Amino acid sequence: MITVQAIKNINGKPIRGLKVYIVAGGVRVAYTNANGEAMINFPLPSKGKVVIDRQTVHEGTLQAYMKFYL
Numbered sequence: 001m002i003t004v005q006a007i008k009n010i011n012g013k014p015i016r017g018l019k020v021y022i023v024a025g026g027v028r029v030a031y032t033n034a035n036g037e038a039m040i041n042f043p044l045p046s047k048g049k050v051v052i053d054r055q056t057v058h059e060g061t062l063q064a065y066m067k068f069y070l
Contacts, residue, residue: 002044002062006036006052009069024048024062 002022006015014036022028022040024047030038042062050058050066057068 001064002040002042003065004030004032004038004040004050004052005065005067006032006038007067007069015070018053021051022048022062023051 004020006018006020007013008015014032014034016032016034016036018032020030020032020038020040022042028040028042030040032038044062044064046062047060048062049056050062052068052070058066
């Protein structure tokens, strides 16, 4: 399980309703909740790409919890 959290850089608040993709040998999709978190069932350890709202925010090793400031 991978949890991706999206935080608004300007005010530090979580961003709700963003589409999050994990791309690694396939694509998994989830939307961020009120806490800015999207939980995606994905095997670890893995390498891949994290895309939030059509913007690539990470490429490389995927971790169980990943926080991004947008």
